[in-house]
Amino acid sequence: MGSSQSPASKSKNRHQRQQKLKLSHTEEQAALQKQKDAGKSAARRLRRMARNSAEVARRSTYSHSLAPECESQVGRVVRRLESLLIKTAHAQVKGSDLTGLLPTQCLNDEVMDFFGSLILARSSSRPGSGILNVLVLSVFFWKALIDGSSKVNQWTDRESVDIFSKDAILLPVHHVSPPHWTAASINFRKKRVESYDSLGNDHPQVYELLRGYMDKEHLRKKGAPFNFTGWVNHTPGCEPFAVVIEEKEY
């Protein structure tokens, strides 16, 4: 038994073992190659990520100063504005508030609301011209929303606005610590509750509170809860000008 194998069968066995070894060798090779490939693609992915994050970092790094040739020019304009009151039909802003637009300065609520009023004026100026029909809410709206105040109703009741007939609702969102402004949007066309932060952060509270508001407002005005089927939360990361891009798509 056992040891009584013919030389021929021995050699056959050896051959099989070798074949097996060969096979396992090629398998090993293939696995190695696979690993190598995986490594390469991981490296590629890493490089891509590094590039992207460098791009994000580049875009989210705020310039601390203007180009020297602009510095004096902008300074001159801003100083001239300082003593002025700039008025449009619906809003006004003090020139001194606009100094917040200079590098390393902070923007105050007046500038935010003034800019909102410009968007609103643009939106209502040419209906049907492809400009989105938007409602821009004041900085105080978000404040009322986080305070859980029923005052959020003031904005739509006063002007008897139906938010559900709009393309989008835009609002500035103030963050206390660190002091920062972000933008939020209820995008009815794309069924998205959106948060835009130039620093690339996500703000789950924005989605939560705005969805709560939409639901309550719908219940109040239309007598039924809002149907969130198909709605998603959306943040593009670092895209401060996404709202403008959005409009071009339509």
Next chain:
Amino acid sequence: MSQEPEDVKPKINLKVVYDGEEVQIKVKPNTKFAKIFAAAEQRFGKESGTFKFVYEGKRIGKEDTPGDLDIEDGDQIDCFLEQLGGWQ
């Protein structure tokens, strides 16, 4: 409410609220808000120019009067501190 015309402009009570605290300020409908702002800031122990004043979600200007904004007796004015945000 009866609509009796009066020769003397009636005073109206404004409820001015900051951070949950409330003060009453009695004003005439044609009093400029600049004066009301100063009174409110004083009552809350704040420096002049500290607050932003809001009525029914809208900012009140210094030159406005309660009459301009159809503010009635007992209406509420909200005070807010300036909100700042920027580069980090």
